[in-house]
Structures are given as C-alpha cells and as structure tokens.
Amino acid sequence: MKLLTLYDKIFIAMVLALSLLGFYVNFTFDTGMEQRYITIHVDNELVMEVSFNEITAQEIPIAFGPGNEYEAVVEIKDGKVRMLPIDDELCPRGICSHTGWINRGYQSIVCVPNRIVVGFSDTRVEDVDAVTY
Numbered sequence: 001m002k003l004l005t006l007y008d009k010i011f012i013a014m015v016l017a018l019s020l021l022g023f024y025v026n027f028t029f030d031t032g033m034e035q036r037y038i039t040i041h042v043d044n045e046l047v048m049e050v051s052f053n054e055i056t057a058q059e060i061p062i063a064f065g066p067g068n069e070y071e072a073v074v075e076i077k078d079g080k081v082r083m084l085p086i087d088d089e090l091c092p093r094g095i096c097s098h099t100g101w102i103n104r105g106y107q108s109i110v111c112v113p114n115r116i117v118v119g120f121s122d123t124r125v126e127d128v129d130a131v132t133y
Contacts, residue, residue: 041117052076064114083109
C-alpha cells in the first residue's frame with residue numbers, strides 16, 4: 001500500500017478549498033438574480049405572476065383541484081414568500097407549508113399532491129419563444 005505523497009495532499013487541499021469557495025460565492029452573491037416576480041404554476045400551467053418588492057405585503061389565493069374548487073394561500077411579506085397551511089385532507093404531509101419563507105432565486109415551494117409550484121423570476125414571463133423535444 002502506497003502512502004499519500006506531499007503533492008497528493010496539496011491537491012486534495014486545493015480541491016476542498018475550491019469547493020468551499022464555490023459554496024461561499026453561491027450563498028454570498030445569490031446567483032446574481034434580482035427577484036422581481038413570483039410565478040405560480042398549477043398543473044404545470046402558469047396561473048399567476050406577481051410583481052413584488054421589499055415593502056409588498058399581501059396574501060394571494062390560488063385556486064386548484066378539479067373545477068378549481070379548492071384554495072391555497074401564498075403570503076408575500078418583507079421580500080419573502082411562503083405558502084400557508086392547506087387542509088390535511090388535501091395535502092397530508094404539508095411539506096409545502098413547512099418549507100417556510102423563501103427569498104432566493106434558487107428556492108421554490110412545491111406542493112406535490114396538488115401540483116402547485118411557487119418560485120421566483122427575474123423577468124416577466126412572456127409567450128414561449130422556443131420548444132425543444
């Protein structure tokens with residue numbers, strides 16, 4: 001069995017340092033995206049896009065289910081977003097409401113049983129300009 005050489009140890013230390021630097025840059029500079037819009041998708045269709053800023057405070061009802069008979073509520077406050085709890089019969093585990101507040105471009109709230117996705121966008125969503133199969 002061959003032991004690690006000095007160069008092996010230096011290489012491992014450099015890889016670890018670069019990895020830690022990557023995490024630091026990602027969380028410090030937040031991917032460089034300024035969140036200006038909240039997008040809400042139900043059944044993979046964009047149902048709402050809300051413009052917001054740091055002083056916006058509102059609750060937005062989202063209709064879902066067959067015939068849009070059920071309602072979920074998304075709360076926007078202090079530049080953050082969260083989904084309020086949904087009835088246990090509709091969302092048994094409540095993971096979407098337990099996600100809590102999100103405020104970064106790479107974060108999203110997903111309610112799998114009801115197929116609701118809440119996320120951020122830095123630009124207004126327009127018509128589709130290309131589709132790839």
